Amino acid sequence: MSKSIGEIKAEFEQAEEEMLPSLYELYRDDTRSGVRKLIARYQKEQEKLAAERERLEQMRIFEREYERFAYICGIDEVGRGPLAGPVVAGAVILPKDCEILWINDSKKLSAKKREELYTEIVEKADAVGIGVVSPDRIDEINILQATYEAMRKAIQSLKVTPQLLLNDAVTIPRVNIPQVAIVKGDAKSVSIAAASIVAKVTRDHMMEEYDQTYPGYGFAQNKGYGSKEHIEALKKTGPCPIHRRSFIGHFVKDS
Template identity: 65%
Template sequence: MESIAEIKKVFADADVSEYSGLIEKYGDDERDGVKKIIASAQKKINALEKEKARSYKMFEFERKYADKGYICGIDEVGRGPLAGPVVAAAVILPKDCDILYLNDSKQLTPKKREALYDEIMAKAVAVGVGMANEKVIDEINVLNADYEAMKQAISKLQVKPQLLLNDAVNIPGVDIEQVGIIKGDTLSASIAAASIIAKVTRDRLMVEYDSLYPGYGFAKNMGYGTAEHIDALKKIGPCAIHRRTFIKNFV
């Protein structure tokens, strides 16, 4: 008879998709340790099934407009920070997309965002990223800078989409049909994917800026107005990437 430790390793080495067969194999084992292993495995199976159902619902808009052709999700990050650019992403997912856990990037852990970023980049039909820096934001305001970043992201797609799914906005000056969805990054897989690409791209950039402009905590606060960041602004003044129109009350 296999030891409990050996059975635990069998489950640890297996994919969740294999758990049902393993539960059937070890289901008659009356040892408490094995029962706990099986109960834990069943929880993971239930969680996966729940995620599959949630993920299916996330593709509701993509299914609704499937006859349009290529559907592109658009989202941006970085409207609120005191420093750094706004970053937008455009993502076209395949119609048979099997990526789970897509959601508003703010609802995901950094580790999960990074893993999904890699999976999206590997599986997407096309990905485009655009950004507008602090000078553009100061010149034309953050909303218009957002639109510029979004248009830039669309222009960088390797294939032209026939429909844009946007997170609540209508992008001016774009000759592609658009559908704005309120809280779209929680309702559309394509918009959620764009949210993740934009967030990870911007976070990585702010980590780089942290080494170029030390003292503000950019790697930690991503340019947002934390107490530490505002205190640094008051003590050492702004750096090159600060948005002058955003920091008038602090310097």
């Protein structure tokens, strides 16, 4: 007696990825439409995974080029442009054999996917570092220098000392570690992409908390960027303690 479609579906669901081809072979002569659809769905998913792994291989090009270094650290920042809140940098050292599917430039991912990947990155990474520079400090030294400072803080907070830094587009001053600046690196390097996700999720959480402390500006939604809602609130209410005074002169007099 042949197995029911439900029983076959359970076999597919419980099978390890490498066992799927044998199941395709086992049921390839089963003409029931439910079985044919089941096989087609899993084959399509495997094709999608194969394409994703090929994409990831392309994102490991710099990690492979510098594989002589035991600990390669990706560096990226988020929060250069907002009117409010800190600038945050992430530093991530991934194991050489680490596979994190769907990792990409944080700007290309949904908030839900970033959260999922953040958890996986933190679980799998050899080390994760965060650097935060406040709005007051941004006003004091300017956003570029504040970004460099956040990156240095992120590196210093790592529990493992990196031997090479892969940076998104910049060379960080006053860092005695070899560096490689990669233009659009968050889309070209898994290490930098991981750092971009860590930085983005960390800063987003901070801005959501600030929204509770300073309601009315929409920080949970706009994350401090100059949305229409944010600018209108700024003009009506004036700045709060996390606004960057050097950024809001167009909207608030005597800022």
